[in-house]
Amino acid sequence: MEKKFGPALNPPLGRRYDLDWLRVIAFIILIFYHVGMFFNYWGWHIKNNEQSNLIQVPMYFTGRWRMSLLFMISGAGVYFALGSRSPGSFLRERFVRIFIPLLFGMLVIVPPQIYLERLTQGETYSYAEFYRSVFEFQPYPKGSFSWHHLWYLVYIFFYSLAGLPLLLFIRRNIRMTSKWAVFFQKPLALILIPVAWHVGGSALLGHRFPTTNDLIHDWNQHFHYFTLFVSGFVLCTQPAFWEILKKQRRLLLIVWLVLLPVVYYYYFSEREVTGLENIFNDLVKSTMTWCILLSFFGYAYVYLQFTNRFLRYANEAVYPFYILHQTVIICLAYPLINLPLHFWLKFGYLCVGTFGVCLVLYEFVIRRVSILGLLFGLKPKKRRKVEDQGIPAISSES
Template identity: 40%
Template sequence: MTQEIHVRRYDIDWLRCLAFLLLIFYHVGMYYVFDWGWHIKSAEQSVWLQDVMVWSNQWRMSLLFFISGLVTSLADHKLSHWAILKERSSRLLLPLIFGMFVIVAPQVYYEGLTQDLFEPGYWDFWLHYINPNSEFLSDHHGPIGLLTWNHLWFLPYLWCYSLILLAIYPWITQVLSHRLLQSINGKCALAVLILVMLGIWFYLRPNYPVTHDLFNDWYSHGKYFWVFVVGFALDKFPVLWQRLIECRRGLLIVAFMCYVFIIMDRHQMFQPLADLYTRSNGVRL
């Protein structure tokens, strides 16, 4: 009888660390970037930071959910579903509760001070902050008063996605192990992943603005739950993993070209073409 040995994926550990490091630098940059709304802004703001930060705008959070899905699949090799749920709850919900009451509270307090919404006095503010029935700053209340998870929204989203994935686990593993799906080559699988993401971007993004309130955030759910499931499936779909490895240089070139295109468009370098399109019937044809 052979015993299955699962080697720790240090490459995934490194990718997760780099993703969170990028997230930290991005949020620090929001303090200094010019003309982008943020809770507190520096008096010294930089326009060129916009071009730097737009590089990761569309994928930095998707990368975190993708890695989380992959880690969930790797944990499935050695933990029961109940153990995974317990681990996720302790690692996500407890930090979320602590963060909302201890970490986020001073952030909201100092933001309110900079906007002259109330007089200094953190303890009085905190008592109103933790009371969902308080009438203090009622114009700024959310569903539970002033209490908010702010930028910790990733934690409840990931917990809910994990719960959903474990609930549909028998079905999704049956689909992933189906002979027809396993026979699909890497190119087709990669094309399907991209087409689904494009569909989410075109059909959900215009109709459902990002809210991060969990209940009315369907574009974010479509995008993040999809990449979460893709991350989970990647561990169980070796042909796609191998295809991504083989295409990594080409995909990097495409990503760089798309970034250049976005920057050129932001600086209106395509405006002459747009003007020509509006003036010339020949160009339209």
């Protein structure tokens, strides 16, 4: 007999290793993705003298879901954070562990990226001469003030603040979320209703608000990412949601595997689609992305409920790695631009070099100097010795 999910208590605030694993994996993929941006034909800050269509194939696939996954994990992190903190304490820690690293990143970590980009555009000034322009506070690309890859921190910071009343309301209404769990155990509801929501949002906002990552004009992305942020929060309100994903994980996997060739057909055709075909294309892509996300959560819930030394280390290291990685990539890539080396040799060097430099800076500098730990979003040393309830700060738990 099929199990029916009735009213349930909030799950215990034990550590969710499956979410930890997904978070670490997602950020590892992000580093490879940004290395790939140096070599593909998409717009980026600096470019290799030889580009490749081949590298765009896996990048297009991961680009469909990698940031969506992180926003859902961020929402899950907020759920656990609010279980052990008052709203006021939660907001104070958002400021310390997200806003301070963001401001530090904009003034120290990001400027070298802009400087090296300017050199590729023909500028000849020194870094000291360039750096003065940062404090003119003119937004990039006209000026030199930007958050670049740190836009994710901007978004989860403001989602945490603006969405707090809604999240508190959801967390306090256990009976409401238990009814949602009963409803969404039906596969059609689990897939079609969220997909229809996202497709409808794209139809209304997609053409009017193209992606900018500038917070102010990015309303189409806000619609999708804030929805995913809240969805990740809602999943943690009831154990029944995770049992649903566990039960339906194979179906979800089959659905997105079937749709993947259709998505790649439209990508490789490189033709403009309009009207009903455009709606169909968006429907297929949204369904594939949603099923990927849910299947990842379902499989992780089954197979990744464990920890080890790597996960414990990576959970702390991933935030500084995220803040550092794109600047490290660009600094390592700039001298390679015109070198007559094989494409894959450069790619391998940048991957190994980026992880190596980030590891050395983290292990021997950041985690050993208290003020740098604060600026890179690490917990105080005393708190690092005790496992927190929930999942760590970069996913919005603090």
